[in-house]
Amino acid sequence: MDTKTLITEAKARFNHNSAKSQLKDKYDSKLIVADQGGLWKASPELIGFLASSTDEHVILIDNFENPVMVNRMSLHDVLSKAYDDAMNLWYSEWKELESKR
Amino acid sequence: MSRGVLLFAFNSPKYNYYEMAVATAKRVNHFLGLPVTIVTDSESLPAHQQYVFDNVILAPADKSNKRDWGVWINKGRYRAYELSPYDETILLDTDYMVNSDKLLKTFDLPTDFCCHDTTSFLMHPGAAQEMLSVYSFNTLWATVVMFRKTNRAKQIFECLEMVQNNFEHYANIHGFISVTFRNDYALTLATRITNGHTTPLEDVIPWNLVHVGKNTSVYRNSEDEYNTEYTVMFDNWQRGKIRKEYNIIKDTDFHVMNKENFMELIKYE
Numbered sequence: 001m002d003t004k005t006l007i008t009e010a011k012a013r014f015n016h017n018s019a020k021s022q023l024k025d026k027y028d029s030k031l032i033v034a035d036q037g038g039l040w041k042a043s044p045e046l047i048g049f050l051a052s053s054t055d056e057h058v059i060l061i062d063n064f065e066n067p068v069m070v071n072r073m074s075l076h077d078v079l080s081k082a083y084d085d086a087m088n089l090w091y092s093e094w095k096e097l098e099s100k101r
Numbered sequence: 102m103s104r105g106v107l108l109f110a111f112n113s114p115k116y117n118y119y120e121m122a123v124a125t126a127k128r129v130n131h132f133l134g135l136p137v138t139i140v141t142d143s144e145s146l147p148a149h150q151q152y153v154f155d156n157v158i159l160a161p162a163d164k165s166n167k168r169d170w171g172v173w174i175n176k177g178r179y180r181a182y183e184l185s186p187y188d189e190t191i192l193l194d195t196d197y198m199v200n201s202d203k204l205l206k207t208f209d210l211p212t213d214f215c216c217h218d219t220t221s222f223l224m225h226p227g228a229a230q231e232m233l234s235v236y237s238f239n240t241l242w243a244t245v246v247m248f249r250k251t252n253r254a255k256q257i258f259e260c261l262e263m264v265q266n267n268f269e270h271y272a273n274i275h276g277f278i279s280v281t282f283r284n285d286y287a288l289t290l291a292t293r294i295t296n297g298h299t300t301p302l303e304d305v306i307p308w309n310l311v312h313v314g315k316n317t318s319v320y321r322n323s324e325d326e327y328n329t330e331y332t333v334m335f336d337n338w339q340r341g342k343i344r345k346e347y348n349i350i351k352d353t354d355f356h357v358m359n360k361e362n363f364m365e366l367i368k369y370e
Contacts, residue, residue, distance in 0.1 A: 003320050003332035012334060012345035019348045021226030022311075026353055029308030034209035039307060064211075064302045097349065 014100040023094055030086040035078050036070045038062030042083040050076035104208060105136045105155060105187035110195050111162045111174035112145040116360045118174075119145045121195040123152045124367035128199040131327050135191070135205075140177075140184055158184050166282045176265060178243060178284050179291075182250070182258035192246040194356060196363045200329040201352045203308075207247035212303040214254045216288060217242040217310035223355065224317050224335035224348060233286055234276035241292055241300065242310050243284035244356050253295070260291035311355040318362055322349070324369045329353075331366075 001009075031042045039062050040046065050058070050072050058072050106129045110122035119141060126137035136155035142162040163176040181192045189208055207215060218241050222228045231240040248254040264271055264287040271290050272279030292304055313319050313333070322330040330351045337344045357363040 003322050006320060006334070007332065007347055010334065010345040010347075012347040015224060015335070015346040015348050017226055018224045018333075018335075018346070021221070022223060022348060022350060022353070025221050025309050025311065026350075029203065029206075032206070032307045034206070034211060037211055039210065063307060093351065100349075 014097075016097075016100075019097045019100075020094075023090060023097070027086045027090040030089075031082060032063070033078060033082045035075055036068065038066065038068035038070065039064055040075070040079060042079040042086070044083070047076060047079050047083060050079065102189060103187045104189045105138055105185070106133070106191045106193055107138050107140065107181055107185050107187070108193055108195050109140045109175075109178060109181075110145060111142055113172050113174060115171050117364075118195050119147065121360075121363060121367065124370040125193065125195050125197060125199065126152060126154060127370055128327065129193070132199050132202050133191075133205055134202075136187075138184075138186055140180070156186055160184070168281050173281070175284055176282055178287075179258045179262035179265060181246070182248065182255050185248075185250075189249050190247070192243075192248065194244045196357050196360060197244055198355050198357060198363070198366065200354050203354055204245065204247075207245075207306060210247070210303075210306075213249040213251040214247070214257055214292075215304050215306050216246045216292070217244065218300065218305045219309045220312050221309040222312045222314045222317070223319075223333045223350065224346065225314060228314075231285075233289060237275040237277070238289060238293065238300075240285050241289040241305075243288040244310055245306065246288070247306070257291055257295045260295050261287055264290045264294075311353060313355055313357045313359065313362065315358070318359070319355070319357065319366060321366060321369065326369060328369070 033040050033042055041063060053072055055072060057069055059067050059069050062068050108122045108125060110118040112118050122139050129135055129137050138156040138158060139154045140158045140160050143159055162174045164172050164174055166173050166176055191204055191207060218239060219230060233240060268282050269279040277286060293300055316336045318334050320332045321328045322332055333348045333350060335346045337346050
């Protein structure tokens with residue numbers, strides 16, 4: 001029996017809360033990036049800070065709560081790419097699941 | 102710098118862990134591009150081995166551990182450090198369903214040892230984290246462990262052996278039941294002891310371990326060998342009635358607690 005038939009015969013309902021939570025889990029992990037000796041989460045705040053600073057090197061507290069000196073633009077580019085990639089996938093997968101009943 | 106995955110697989114009277122290991126190894130090869138070494142015993146090895154592991158290491162099976170369904174050969178995991186032929190190893194449970202290259206990220210982490218400290222259950226958002234007991238610590242999980250061959254990692258595995266050999270003593274101290282030996286509990290204690298009774302942030306894989314728990318079944322959405330899309334069905338009990346609920350997941354690694362469900366999932370591998 002294929003899964004579509006299984007869902008129909010069981011009269012199963014799509015659980016949006018589970019889907020939302022599972023997608024958050026999945027894409028949160030894709031936002032975690034190890035770079036320049038530290039571990040980072042590609043958040044809009046961090047990317048914004050890196051974009052707004054003018055210094056070539058900045059010292060940041062990473063996810064392990066260690067101060068790490070980084071090349072600002074290099075980290076900015078890495079985190080921006082991770083953020084864009086994860087968000088695009090997250091959005092398209094969410095749109096696909098959002099319509100299910 | 103060599104990298105690979107290490108699996109421990111000892112067949113019990115009820116479950117064929119070798120078969121599970123073969124399916125997991127194929128997925129590791131496919132999604133992670135890593136070689137797989139298996140630690141097993143001669144009783145578990147089939148007469149005709151169709152899959153070729155990178156290495157087959159024979160070790161004696163410790164059959165002293167029991168669960169409600171029978172003998173559970175899960176002791177001896179502390180030997181992973183000495184038995185792994187790799188400089189960087191991912192030690193994986195055989196019932197871990199690899200569906201992405203996510204585990205490769207553990208090699209990027211600036212640490213020599215890490216495992217999961219948080220879990221999420223498919224269909225149970227917000228489920229409480231497991232603790233050794235209400236008076237003790239959050240459980241670390243031995244399902245996925247990345248380690249490098251360093252003195253600190255070696256000490257953690259040596260301590261794991263010490264905790265295994267004195268499991269009842271630690272159960273008394275931490276208030277959990279010692280009848281069944283659990284690697285998760287032993288690893289929690291060994292990691293903490295080695296790190297001066299703390300769990301450093303560096304020892305934690307920075308994302309959740311995804312579990313498939315009770316009342317939950319996973320079905321493949323296709324019969325393709327390396328299928329990565331699944332339907333997850335859950336029996337939600339409400340006012341004495343079951344309401345079936347489902348979710349669809351893609352490209353997500355997960356750990357299947359129900360071995361029958363895992364065997365069903367790998368039958369096309």
